[in-house]
Amino acid sequence: MKDQTLLITGANGFTGRHACDYFASKGNRVVAAIRRQNSLPAISGVDPRVCDLTVKNEVLAMVDDISPDFVLHLAGKNSVPESWNDPLLYMEKNVLSTLTLLDALRNHPECRILIVGSRLKFPLVSFPYSPHPYSLSKTLEECAVLSWRELFHQHILLAEPSNLIGPGSSTGICALLARHIVNSEQGRGMNSFRISSRYDMCDFVDVRDAILAYDLILRKGESGRVYPICSGIECSLGDVVTSMLELGNVSIVLEMGNAPQSSSTDDDYSCEDLHEMGWKPQIPWEQSLVEIMEYFRNGGGKG
């Protein structure tokens, strides 16, 4: 991928910032699409580009200007509670923006495009029961993207990561809890925290491991395939939360119920394809948790 141009959308998001660091450090020419000026810290080797992915002409101009060899499409919305409040926004950002990007890339038929889906999509065979608008948006996105590929013969790949964790600002349960613990340590905020259930089973992958998988899929994945990305280790939400609380210097009261579930309904979830391509996650979740705590203790997520 050296000397080739990689476009990263959603470059200022949780995964996007890690992805910019990683691909720039590998020597790629990275163009980082962001929605607002100055929303991304300066990273050597990364060329920021302001582009609103909901505006067709902006996307077309950007894509034609940089003529990417690879696209890592991370932009989108990913909060289940927010999706209930503004479901239409989720359809715009997760479905239409993705198709706007694919449409612009029709002029670049050699480009390899990785769309990052979600394990929270619902299986279309048992349609039409999506548990929340976020799931609906990601399901429609995947259906649209796979069909689009059949129609227009672009090199489109899909990744379906489980819960990504690691240092950085995220809306995931671990980041929310870490922020909560650090706030309490510093005398701010409530000392109770709500989770859906101790018994929800979750699979966590460090975001940096996921990016190694994205790199591999972009280079060697088979067009039209969906690549699940997971650690293969299901742990209970209770265990993860307890481990995080042990890293903190405060006592937090856990409340149960009425919180969004982090777990997927999809039981058949295997990374065999990626294992065969040589990928295995390197960072155990215990280490990710330590780094998440460090990130927030060092004032992360305040800028």
Added chain:
Amino acid sequence: MKDQTLLITGANGFTGRHACDYFASKGNRVVAAIRRQNSLPAISGVDPRVCDLTVKNEVLAMVDDISPDFVLHLAGKNSVPESWNDPLLYMEKNVLSTLTLLDALRNHPECRILIVGSRLKFPLVSFPYSPHPYSLSKTLEECAVLSWRELFHQHILLAEPSNLIGPGSSTGICALLARHIVNSEQGRGMNSFRISSRYDMCDFVDVRDAILAYDLILRKGESGRVYPICSGIECSLGDVVTSMLELGNVSIVLEMGNAPQSSSTDDDYSCEDLHEMGWKPQIPWEQSLVEIMEYFRNGGGKG
């Protein structure tokens, strides 16, 4: 439905104009949403309202202003060849606009909403193979709409008409051929006409019969159900074309192949639900063809 307000979207389209005539003549208060001023002839009892369904705030303002009891959503794009040229437009108009409308109608939970789908959708079970972007857009629309109903508990009904024919400007095969014949009679245009194949089997329903079905579904249909609308009489495209040519006073050379198919891949298509509700098509296709020819001979479709 008398004294109640019906909002018709796509009111200046082929079906929309017939629907305005019909519901206004029944004494309904009809609000006709159109995209551009003056695109609809004045119809007594019909209140035209300019609204771009892709603009969220315009839709919200219109819906809150008129507070409809019923919505007949006919707006959308429906040309298979055009969908190849501008697939993104089809996703915007057939998927996102529909959801924008449903989102605005969340403030009006009693409203009964009929979404008009297409028989050209593909079955999601054998996903992801849509034959063209139009089919993809209508498939995503149906999937989105049914899931949306599950999430937000609105009274959403779906109709799936087969090929609608009848007097008026349409992009269907019968209207195209009638226009072609009349042009030839008047010494304009080529004398050859291309169809996909003589042997494609099609089901045609007169647009006025379809509107009687829409009326019935809006009033009595079961929320969340999909109502196919068809005549139950499959005829070959060759037969239909031959019948139309016999109505003309010119000889037209038929060319075969490379034209969009009008037929559906869906074999299991029955109107039993509608029959049980008392609906049966009244107008045989031969009569529709005569009226289509009359429409174009009288200068229709030029204004």
